[in-house]
Amino acid sequence: MAWLLDGGLTRYKQLLREPLIQAILLLCVLLLVGLFWGDELEDGRHKWRKYFLLLIYIPFFSLLNKQRLPWALGALFVGYGVVLSAGLYEWLENEQQGVPILNISYLGFSAMLGIGAIVSCCLASMSRSRLVQVLFSMLTLALLYLQFHQSARGFLLATLLTLMLLVVRQLRISLTKLVGVSLSLMLIVVVFAYNSDVVQERWSQAGDDWHKLQAGNYSSSIGYRLAMWDVGLHGIIQRPLEGNGTGMAASYFDHAIVTYKDGIYKELPHFQVTEHYHNDWFEIGMHLGLLGMSAFVFLLWAWYQTFSRCYLRMAGIAMISFIFLSGLTETFLIFYRIPILLLITTAVAICWQRIQLEKEVSMRNQVSQS
Numbered sequence: 001m002a003w004l005l006d007g008g009l010t011r012y013k014q015l016l017r018e019p020l021i022q023a024i025l026l027l028c029v030l031l032l033v034g035l036f037w038g039d040e041l042e043d044g045r046h047k048w049r050k051y052f053l054l055l056i057y058i059p060f061f062s063l064l065n066k067q068r069l070p071w072a073l074g075a076l077f078v079g080y081g082v083v084l085s086a087g088l089y090e091w092l093e094n095e096q097q098g099v100p101i102l103n104i105s106y107l108g109f110s111a112m113l114g115i116g117a118i119v120s121c122c123l124a125s126m127s128r129s130r131l132v133q134v135l136f137s138m139l140t141l142a143l144l145y146l147q148f149h150q151s152a153r154g155f156l157l158a159t160l161l162t163l164m165l166l167v168v169r170q171l172r173i174s175l176t177k178l179v180g181v182s183l184s185l186m187l188i189v190v191v192f193a194y195n196s197d198v199v200q201e202r203w204s205q206a207g208d209d210w211h212k213l214q215a216g217n218y219s220s221s222i223g224y225r226l227a228m229w230d231v232g233l234h235g236i237i238q239r240p241l242e243g244n245g246t247g248m249a250a251s252y253f254d255h256a257i258v259t260y261k262d263g264i265y266k267e268l269p270h271f272q273v274t275e276h277y278h279n280d281w282f283e284i285g286m287h288l289g290l291l292g293m294s295a296f297v298f299l300l301w302a303w304y305q306t307f308s309r310c311y312l313r314m315a316g317i318a319m320i321s322f323i324f325l326s327g328l329t330e331t332f333l334i335f336y337r338i339p340i341l342l343l344i345t346t347a348v349a350i351c352w353q354r355i356q357l358e359k360e361v362s363m364r365n366q367v368s369q370s
Contacts, residue, residue, distance in 0.1 A: 003059030015062055019309075020346070023302035024054045027295045031246050034288050038245025047276050048247055048287060050334035057343040064351040072348055080116065080341075083109075088146065097150050104337070110152035111326065111338045114159035117143040118322055119345065121163055122315050125170045141188070154329030160189065162321045169314060216264065219271040225278050225329065227265045231256050232282035236289060243289030250274045252286060276334065280327030283334070296333075300324065306346065310353040319346065 015021050031051055064072060083099060087109050090096045097106035104112075117140045124136035140163070147156055164185055212220045218227045235244055235252050244252050253274045257265040268274075277283045284292040300320050307316025319342065326332040333339055 003063055006063060008059055008062045011062060015058060018061070018306065019302035020299075020306045021058055021061070023295070023299040024057060027292075027299055028052055028055060030288055030291055030295050034243065034246030034292070036245075037242060038247040038287075046247065047331070047334050048249070053340060054333070054343065056340060057347060060344060061347040061350070064347055066355055069348070069351050069355065072344075073352070076344060076348055080112075083112065084116070087113075091146070091149060106150045107152045107155065107330070108336050108338055110147050110150035110155040111332075111335065112341065113143050113147040113150065114155050114162075114322065114326075115338070115341060115345070117147065117159055118162050118166070118318050121166050122318055125166065125314060144188075155326055158322055158325035158328075160185070161325055162318055165321055166314065166318055169317065218265060218268060224268060224272055227257075227268055228253065228274070228277045229279060229282055231260060231265065232277045232279070232286055234260060236282070236285040239289055241289050241291065243285060243287050243292060246287050249277060249283060249286035253277075276331040278330055280330075280332050283331045303346070306350060310350055310357065312349065312353055315349060 028051065031048060060072075083102060083104065086101060087099045087104070090099060090101075098104050098109045120136045120139040120143065124133045124140065127133050127136065144159065144163070147159060150156070167185070208220070212218075212223060218224060231253050232249075235249075235256065238244075254269060257263065257268060277286060280296065281293060284296050288295070300323065303323070304316040304320045307313060307319065323332060323342070
């Protein structure tokens, strides 16, 4: 409503020049078109509708300007701080994961902590002040330490790999230094893991899952994911170009497991209700085949280009790396709240950088005229 009252529709030509907006609109249009060959939308499991939450980027980005940016930036930091404080309280006082009072699971809270650690690492690398670098580095370690006490293995691994990529790229490390940095990061991981009962418990659970898998029992976290990816790959191969239709991903799994591979997965619905494929690529591929997967590739490329055009390549690399790695074990694009946090962070960062670039250009013009 604020966007419409602000005359946002009159600026649609300018908005359409933004690569990220192009990619979001393309993905949403393909999902709507995919409804024409999806025929079981009445089962109520409409997780695919969460893809349309990506559209919030358009009005938010359009509304941002020099006057509104401080308010948006303040709201972002305050909102993140409130959720972080609530999660920290639950962990310290109630020994619970996530933020139950805000209906945020341990998965969502872990992803939020990972995003915070990556953003603070980027800010540390971009700052020229030694004090600011130290403060943001300490914040990165603090958020990472808290993330180690959440049970989300996939998001933790995505955060660690993204942080390592940032450090390697920032320092432009030689092979010798790379070994040193890797050992330092490994030491941090070992210390954090040793002090985390959650990590040790999840490691033990992974061993139990592996033993079950060897016995042909897929009723475990790892086994369930492997089964879903196996069925998902089968479904994509059957209809590679257009997929099975928007809204057909979950129902396809329930129907296919009855006969697929002599029904070795047919008991899985008793273990967990099928809602998505725990993988961005299989999920979008089941809905829209290669069309959807190509749109997803375009989305990642456009997201990076949005940062690259404003000379924030490192931030772009960090963003895309985290999205890609998180999407290997979770259906990240339709995850609760977290893509919204990434989109808002992106819009604020781009608006801030463009204002700074405009200031530099203005100062150069004044110098040249004088």
